[in-house]
Amino acid sequence: MAITHETRVTNQVHVEPRPTDLRELWKRLRESGDAYAREQLVLAHAPLVKWVAGRIAATLPPHVEEGDLISYGLVGLTSAVDRFDPDREVRFETYAVTRIRGAIIDELRSQDWVPRSVRSRAREIERTHTKLEHQLHRAPTDEEMADAMDLSVRDFQDALLQVSQATVHALDELWSVGDASGDQVSLLDTIQDERADDPEQLLAEQDLRDQVGDAIQRLPEREKVVIALYYYENLTLREIGEVLGVTESRASQLHTKAVLRLRSRLAGGDVENA
Structure with a gap:
């Protein structure tokens, strides 16, 4: 059977056109609580959340994810849409920014185990120090800080201790190196490993070994052999004498002369070859 034009129109699914006018969306939301209108208003103003979250993130430690702030801010934006009265002479953007910021701050505070009094004291210390x-x-000095804050030195130092205990840094947080290289280092890299060797001590020991090796290379051949056999092969002076074909007494003399030369050269002097 042929499908007439009339049949095709009858079988089409009617789709209501999406309103693009924000005023129409506000009207539908207020009159009927239209869920679609509410969703579209939230989507239309979502860039406000990213803007507010970005500004707040700039004042927080790097380990606080901006994505988390955006999710907190969306709650504030949704609340702003639900509570806003379009008839009032206030732009929605102005109203929404306040609620978005408030939602983000409230969520951050709810995750903070540090009492507000400690946070307040930290800000007071910062302001006083700057002034x-x-x-x-x-x-x-501590005395000057305590006097300016009308505290005893003991109370001021106790306040510093409380603030320091409330300060948390992520171990993987990157800090810029204080030079023109632009390099960065994480806080974890700055924590000393007590089980590891001291790099400075290792460097000093390596430098000393290099100096001793250079000084030994400059010894007369027989004295060089005595040092090698005595300190590296652990032979006795009698055994060294047998290797060199000399008496134990002569081997001892060669050893003494070699040690004196080494001491002199390591001390910055020199001894002519005997």
Whole structure:
């Protein structure tokens, strides 16, 4: 059977056109609580969340993920859409930014085990330090800080201890090296491994071995042999004498002369070959 034009129209599924006018979306949301209108309003203003999250992230340690802040901010944006009254003479963007920021801050605070009083004290210490440093043109002492904050020195130092315990850094957080290289190092790389050898000591020992090796190479041949047999092969002076075909007493003399030459050269002097 042929399908007429009339049949095709009858069988088509009717799709309601999506409104593009924000005023129409607000109207539908307020009049009927239209879920689609609510979703479209959230999507239309989602860039606000990224903008606010980016500004807040710039003030936080690097280990705080901006993606997490965006998810917190979306909760604030959704709440702003639900509570906003289009009839008021306030732009939605202005209203939404406040609620987005508040939602992010509230979530960050809920995850923070540090009392607000400690955070407040930390900010007070920072402000006081900056003020005194500007006035004195140097770093203030504990006594000067305590006096400016109307605290005893003991109370000020206790406050410093509380603030230090509340400061947390991610071990993989990268810090810039203080030169023009632009290199970065993580906090983990700066923590000393007590089981590892001291690099400075290893370098000093290697330098000493190089100096001793160079000084030994400059010894007369027989004295060089005595040093090698005595210290590296662990032979006795009597056995060294037998190897060289000399008496034990002569081997001892050669050993003494070699040691004196080495001491002199390592001390910066020199002894002519005998």
